[in-house]
Amino acid sequence: MSLGRTAADTRLVFGRYLRQTLRSKVAVVFGAVQPLLYLVLFGPLLSRLVDVRGFGAGNAWQVFVPGVLIQLGLFGAGFVGFGLIGDLRSGVVERMRVTPVSRTALLLGRVLRDTAVVAFQAVMLVAVGLALGLRAPAGGIAVGLLFVVSLSVAVASLSYVLAMATRSEDAFAPLLSAVTLPLMLLSGILLPMSLAPGWLDVVSRCTPFRYVVDATRAAFLGDYATAAVAEGALVAAVLLVVSVWLGARRFRAENA
């Protein structure tokens, strides 16, 4: 299958799912409500903690907004597998698979739509953050958004792999929260892991999102040339490549 064909098919699949999303604008807005609530109802508590040792440099929003952004990437993209299960049940997946469409495009078109939605919500989130008192360099915010985008590509791909493997909401939902909740807690999304006792810090360093969160925080402080950003970029890149490869392999498998 040629690259051109895959690209053209990806655009078709992306268009279909984007139209489906635009048809339910309400869902896009409500998808961003949960992280917004964290921002509005939880964020202000943190401004009291800025002076605690280990909280990190900068103003509380510079620590908190990056965390909520990564949380958005994790949960916004994590749940996309439900849509695939719906399509498996309605027969849409099979109907498309019997056409000559590129199998990889069936994954990429979906993932790009999911990423576009998360990117839109992330921009909304940053705008609200700025209104609440976030101060960060524009370049840092751009780098942070880049992290969110690459993370959503990876997480959405993995969500589809999990959905393909389970094929039912009843199995997918508990498995999803069993995976995402510890990953979220260990990534230091809500409070920086620099506050953690030694053992928790060690466990946290074994999970990928920790590095992405730290890198995004560093970027929001304007510290681009740091080990944190480099590590985060490396982890995000590896995660992206491995996840998309796993997803593509699963979608190309003949009896998926």
Added chain:
Amino acid sequence: MIEARGLARTFTGKHGTVEAVRGVDLSVAPGEIVGFLGPNGAGKTTTLRMLTTLLAPTAGTATVAGHDLRADPGEVRRRIGYVAQGGGTDPSIPAGEELDLQARLYGVDGRAERIAKLCARLELEGLQERPCAALSGGQRRRLDIALGLVHRPPLLFLDEPTTGLDPQSRGNLWEHIRSMRAEDGTTVFLTTHYLDEADALCDRLLIIDQGRIVAAGTPAELKRRVAGDVVTLELADPAGAAPAREALSRHPSVREAVVAAGVVRLTVEDGERQLMGLVRALDSAGVELASLNLARPTLDDVFLTVTGRSLRDAA
């Protein structure tokens, strides 16, 4: 159009290995409407999913629409249409959008005209703006078929096309399937567990049971394989029963003749053709008839003969 040899599929699950299809040989000629008849779980859908590239066979080979199933699935996909049992539309998406996407996925030239023509033919005009969930069962089924036909495939697979439809929609759908063949020469391979559908629609039937094809032929041929037709003769005068029976027993086509209360029941080979001869035999014996009835064996009798079970019980 289809040549399959030894096609088999085994599923390995928690509860051990299931041989869903155990070596199916089948041939379908261009322009035929072939029915795949069998109870639920006989292996119909599994066979269909193998022939449509959705499921890799564990053994066997097949050429579908001129291309090898394993070596060239892409070329097979270009030339076949497939309508799954449950359809394949998103309830929230307008029918027209589904048709347009399908045409793009197949790279159909002149999409708009093709879709307009299909909608006209399948009585879907004016429904294109409607979300698929707002269509009636019959309309949705016709939309599924339109989706399967959008790229003018020479071969169309239909999995249980009329399950869940009311009798009127079923008859209507049969008409559409026949007209597809008549107008475009489309070869149709369909599965069904309805005997009347197999009988009314199909040129040829393959009966599958427990993963194997147990009988094949035209509906008439298959029925002829069963013991024979039943002819029931009611006599004007019950006293004529004995001479009637004697006259009829001598007729070469009669296998068995039973008399009860002025009614003679005959088991006859090829009853339709022999009926005149039977009446003449009675006439020359001087027996007067009150009524005459010929009952042909049904496909259920055929299924009973080849599997030892009734299709209704098996389903």
